[in-house]
Amino acid sequence: DVKVTQSSRYLVKRTGEKVFLECVQDMDHENMFWYRQDPGLGLRLIYFSYDVKMKEKGDIPEGYSVSREKKERFSLILESASTNQTSMYLCASRVAEGAYNEQFFGPGTRLTVL
Amino acid sequence: DQQVKQNSPSLSVQEGRISILNCDYTNSMFDYFLWYKKYPAEGPTFLISISSIKDKNEDGRFTVFLNKSAKHLSLHIVPSQPGDSAVYFCAAPAVASGTYKYIFGTGTRLKVLA
Structure with missing residues (x-):
């Protein structure tokens, strides 16, 4: 059974804090995504990553960075959290080959920035 | 520039009736479409897909119709059940960095009334 896990379901942080959101997949997928x-x-x-140590900006990368040191793990970093980053964060993974493979999502992290 | 659009943010339907969720796209290069379903506090899960070589794909109570000339697809749920109450996203894969990323619509919140 495929699995994408996220380190926290709920997180509360203060403005200006550095925040790490972790995502791990056990399907040996090349591609990983943060929404x-x-x-x-x-x-x-x-952001998305199409291989280890490779990353590409998505549609709204400002205020975020990512890290992918190992194939199974993709981290989203908020360097200095702001209230407008309060949101539901979802990680996903899929195989790289072809367009017709679905993405598998984690359960999400609800982040509140005070 | 939103390439995949869901113009109805919400829809309420009586249990047992048909639910029709609509999605429009602008990029004629898209040749595959997916629908995802999302419950609150959970990640989206894949529901059904359709290739552009077809105009209909059916899976149990769920049918997706594709009208390429109108750049329009719709998801039909018959009969609707209270457990179908969720947010539905349509998506299309787009080429990015030698692989594919999904372009998602803004979602339609379906409420099925018992």
Whole structure:
């Protein structure tokens, strides 16, 4: 059974703190993704990684960075958290080959920045 | 520039009736589409897909229709059940860095009334 896990389901941080969100997949997938979900805005891609140590900016990368040192782990970093980064963060993974393979999502991390 | 659009943010349907969720796209290069379903506090899960070589794909109570000339697809749920209450996202894969990323719509929140 495929699995994407995220380190926390709920997180509360203060403005200016450095925040790490961790994602691990056990499917040996090459591609991994970080999204945020906000009401009325859908799923917006922050960053994705198509291989170890490789990363690409998504649609809204400002204020975020990522790290992928191992194939199974993809971290999202908020260097200095701000209140407008309060959101649901979703990690996903998929095989790199072909367009017709679904993405598998983790359960999400609800981040609140005070 | 939103390449995948879901213009109805919400929809309420009586139990047993048909639910129709719509999705429009602008990029004629898209040749595959997916629908994801998301419950609160959970990650999205894959529901059904359709290739552009077809105009219909059916899986139990769920059917997706594709009208390429109108760049429009729709998800039909018949009969609707209270457990179908969720947010539904349509998505299309787009080429990125030698692999694919998904372009998601903004989602439609379906509420099935008992």
